[in-house]
Amino acid sequence: MSADAEGPEPWEEQLLRAGPLTSQQLSLFLDKWGISKDVEQTFCRELRFAPEEIIRCLSSISGFSGSPVRAARAARDARSRRGEELRQMKGHLKRSWAKTIQELAEIEGVNQQEGIETPEIPVQESPVRDPSQSGQQQVRAGADLEDHSMARPAHIASRDEVTALMKARQWEKPEQWTMTVQHWVDIVDACTETPQYKSVMEQKKTVNMHDVCRLFVKPWSEGTGCSLAVLMSREVVCNAQLMVSYCWGEDVSETKESLLQHAVRHELPMTVPIWFCVFSNYQPEDGAGPKLEHQLALEPFASVIRNPALKAANGGHGMVALHTTTDDLYSRLWCVHEVERAIVEEDVEIKASMSQKYIDLMVGRVEQFLGLGATLNDCFRAAGVQVQTAKARCSSKDDEEKLVKLILQQANGFDGLDKVVEDFRREQLPDIIFETLIRKGLTRLDGASTSARANAAVVLAACQAHGAGQLQHATTDPEVSERIRMAGLLGNDELRWQDIKVLDLEDLQMTLIRKGLLTLDGASTSARADAAVVFAACQAHGGGQLQHATNPEVRERIRLALRRGNRFCDDKLRWQDLEVIDLEDLKLGQIFHLGVRTLAEDITQLRQSTKLSLALAGEGLGAKGCKTLFEAMAQLKQITDLSLDLESNKLGSEAGIVLSEGIAQLKQITKLSLDLRYNGLGAVGCIVVSEGIAQLKQITDLNLDLDHNDLGDDGGKTVSEGIAQLKRITKLSLNLGYNNLGTKGGEAVSEGIPQLKQITNMSLNLESNKLGFEAGIVLSEGIAQLKQITKLSLDLYDNELGAGGGQAVSEGIAQLKQITDLDLNLAGNDLGAVGGKAVSEGIAQLKQITDLSLSLAGNDLGAEGGQAVSEGIAQLKQITNLSLDLKRNYLGDKGCKAVSEGIAQLKQITKLSLDLRENNLGDEGGKAVSEGIAQLNIEQSDICI
Structure with missing residues (x-):
């Protein structure tokens, strides 16, 4: 701790930020700064010292290692002041009475041991109101005391720490009153650790969300204007995804179990933003935030459910209905309303998650009624799988009438809601229940849960009871389904899955195939x-x-061995022969419609x-x-139009030489398309390829793709020089993207292109080559010479x-x-407003143009650049x-509006x-764009804003 620094020293700043400390926290603090143990031992046990008190005590001890007597005196003074504060608080502050008495007794006990007399101070029986404080400020003060307890x-x-942004968020867009699953768990865990929670649990044997709201949600959030969800997520704004x-009325522990089971079952990360009514709404009704009346007017449940982030197509997780044994979820009309809203919205999945107690209770009832010979409906009705949502109630008559009207407006009303609830409750039944129901003939596989339809034993039971057609409803592993299907061919109705899964079906399937009784699509995986x-x-x-x-x-080897895609050219061929034939010969044989032996056997059929x-x-x-390929092609003297796709063949420079020599022999070619992308040719390989192409003097149409071949400046120069010799070319497509050409390589390409005087149609791709400003100038000079294009x-x-x-x-x-x-792509070139303006002025001179594709993405044009582009277009x-x-x-509203006005002309x-x-x-800006486009008679559009 430096004595030279002005203002609060670092240790003092740390204390002021930390707030009141317990004895354990104080011990860690003193230990961190190397303070003498005898000083530490003079402080009271389990006291929460205010930072100012600790600073005052420590400052009175010279160098922190002074006399233990001085340290003890300082500590006693601090205890005395703290005792006075507690006695003043005893009758009227909102702290726990028992905790206050306990803490005061500890202080007085230490004073008595040290022979210090405790003065009697009269206790005020009612709060002292400071007339300078508003009512809201006093509420906040009370909340602070509650927080400390x-x-x-x-x-x-x-x-x-509450910000204006956080407070504003609570007044609008309920779908953003969210927190993560982890936040939810942290809140509940904090509740369960308190004496208040344990006291209610001891009295009622259960704690529900009404208790949590009263004991924790309101005290923790009052005076802040923010719900617990907003206080936990702070300024991180996320739309609800669940x-x-x-x-x-549910038990808190069962609620937690159900929510976490849902997260585990569906592999949801703990960071998923969720909406949970009691934590998401602002509950205190203290004037610091919106009243519940205002929040309900925003239709929070409907707003959350219809928000796009909840939908599966957008990565949302829909709605989960938590089921516990302590209250009926659909006795509450608001919960029914949530299901109704989810049905109205498309692509909002509704799932149930149940506590283990709830599942055990439900299964027990089904098994009991099954044993008594009940029907399927009776079983489900007894287990609470079926529901009558029309019986649900609401505490407010006005709210009840409003929600009932909304539900009755839907096509199927309450009956449709009953069906939805029954479906997702049935999904939670264990697989063994569905196997029993299926074997008793009470249902089929399409009536089972998703889990049961993926269970091999259940699927087998369904096929044995109702036929192999049940497999269309199975979602088991394909191999499992195939084994069950094959077991059906055996015709043994007494087989169980335990027998089938160890059966060796390979020999049986081979025999059935050779006899023509089974095709490959009926075989196992x-x-x-x-x-x-x-x-x-x-x-x-x-x-x-x-x-x-x-x-x-x-599959590839057999395909290549098949002549004209159906029968083998050699009926005596066996797989043992086929698997040792050179794969390259097989490929070339298939290309030229030959057999599997050699390429030269039948090459004459392509010579014309x-x-x-x-x-x-x-x-x-x-x-x-x-x-091998070009040796065969060299015999094809009549070919004038050749398209050869050799992308990603790992040719390298060595194969580039072979390729060059092969192409050079095809003197008669007039049209060539050669795709050599991703072949690692390098500068040497590309040089020899371009030299080979340069010998094709009759060519008029060339498509050459050398993308991603690491040409460098030397390779780019040689390629352009080779192409420049093809004087007859009228159509050229040249792709040299991602080749690290640099300025020199770019200039070389630009100088070669103007020599193609006959060209009218050109596609030139030089993306990501670090050309720079100078190459851009040379390129412009080259293009300007192509007057005929x-x-x-x-x-x-x-x-x-x-x-x-x-x-x-x-x-x-x-x-x-x-x-x-x-088609001009100048994206990602740091043009700025000046460059954007120059480009637009150049394009504006092309009065005859009918088709234009212009990309200026990622160029920091700004509003000014956007205005220039619009004027040019x-x-x-x-x-x-x-x-x-x-x-x-960064166009902003102004720039986008200008663009739309230009297009509108x-x-x-x-x-x-x-x-x-x-x-x-x-x-x-969005409105301006829409209005501008609306003025045009467009037949086809694709607008992204």
Whole structure:
């Protein structure tokens, strides 16, 4: 502890933040600062010292290691002052009388041991009102004293920590009065540890939510203006993802058990935001927050249930109805109302969760009535599975009439609610109950619970009692269902699941298949994964059986061995022969419609073909497969149109050389599509590929995809030089994305493109290549020379162009006066408002354009940039098809409004795609966008705001 620092020292600040300390907390504090043990021992046992008292006592002890006598005197002074405070509080403060007497007795006992006389001070029998304090301030003071008398939940906000945002939240949007499941548990655990809770438990043998509200919810929240849920979640605002339905009269421990069982059963994290009435509503009615009347006017239950976050499609968990033995959930009309609202809303799941006591009671009744020969309805009625919601009541007559009217407005009224409640209560019955009911013929599998329909023993019982058709309702593991189906073929009605699950069905299935009595779709899962069984099925029933095989490698080998997809070319072929044949030969044989032996056996059948398309993506050809392929293709002298997809084949630079030599032999080709994405070619591989392509002098249409091949600047330069030699090209699609071209590589590509004087249709993808500002300028100069181009797709996403680079590119495009179709992606280039304005000015000069796709996402355009974009687009009067992506640009209401006004001037437009997400768009901006679009006669639209 430094004596040089001005103002409160660090240890003093810590004490002031911590509040009153117990003796244990004080001991830890003194130990932390190395204070002498004899000083620590002079402080009273189990006292809660105010920070100011501890500071005053310790400050009187020089260096904290002074005389024990001085320390003892300081401690006695503190005890004396504390005793006076307690005696003044004794008659009128809201603290527990017993706790006050106990603490006072402890202090006086220590004083007596040390020979200190305790003065008599008269006790005031009624509270002393400070006229300077308002009524609300006095209520808050009382609440503080109440807080000191009982444990509070961990992490709950104190009155001083309550913010204006938290208070405002309690006045609107009930679906946001939420806390997590863990918060709920913390509150209940804090309650159960208090003397008040234990006292009620001892007297009544149960504590319900009425008790919790009276003893804990109101004292902990009064004066704050915030419900416990808001105090626990503080400024973390989440819409409810789970609505908890209960009736207030339930036992707290059973309620906790039911809620946590639901969380475990459905794998809900403890962080799921939930809505729990007694904790979510502000209960004190003290004027510090909204009255219950105001909160009910907001229709909290309906608001929570209809909020989108509760729905399964949005990741919500619907509503859970908690069942306990201490009160009937649906004797309370508000709980019935919650079910009715959930039914009205689409995609809100309703589930029940029951305490073990409730389940045991329900099962006992069903078993009792089953033993007496009762019907299914009698069993369920006796167990409380069936319900009559029309009997539910409400404490307020007005509320009751209102809720009944709402329910009667629905198509099925109370009868529909009864059916829903019965369904989710039936879901909680143990599987053994449904097995018994099924075997007695009282129900079928489709009438069983979800759990029972996944239980093998229950499913088998249903098939034995009602036939194999019951399997359509089973949700068991597929292998389990298949075993049961196969057991049906055996025709033994006395079989139990214990016998079936150890039966070896493989040999039986192979025999049935070879005799033509069973097809692969009727075999077990394990059989459909067995190579010999699958092969036998294809021999007996044809190649169509492969659709039922489950082993990908086996399926692929057999598929490649089948000629024209149905029969084997060699009837004597066995699986033992097939599995050792080279897979590459099998693949190439299937491509050229050959047998399984060699590629050269039947290559002549393709020699007259002029068009060839091979899809070999992800086939793992490697250098060897690539060499075999091109050796065969070299014989196909008539081919002029070749499409070759070799994506993700791990070719590497070695296979790149083989590929280059193979392509160079196809001199007659005029149209080539070559997909080499994700092949790890590197600069060397790409260089040789481009050299091979450069020899195809007759080519007019080229689609070359070298995405993700790590070309670098040298590779980019060589590719562009190779393509520049193809003087006949009129249509070019070149993808060099994600190749780390850098500025030099980008400049090289830009310099090569202008040499293609005949080109009219070009797609150039250079995304994520770190081109930078300088490459952007060179690229713009290159594009500007393509005067004849009518259709251009240019992808420059994430290239660090900046405002200058974006301006240069747009100026180059602005010179293409023949263009009618433009797709330009400048997303993620830090254009800013200046760059956005420059781009829009360039595009505005393309008066002849009819189709425009423009992405400026993630460019920090701001409202000013949005205004510039809108002004530029508004000048394109001929446009009929517009796609505009401006997400993540901080446009705000003003910028979005400007964009919509610009689009509204395009009267010829029939197709519109507009993305304005993540732009801080408020209600005003959203309204402006809607009004602007509404002015257009659009046939097809996709609007994201």
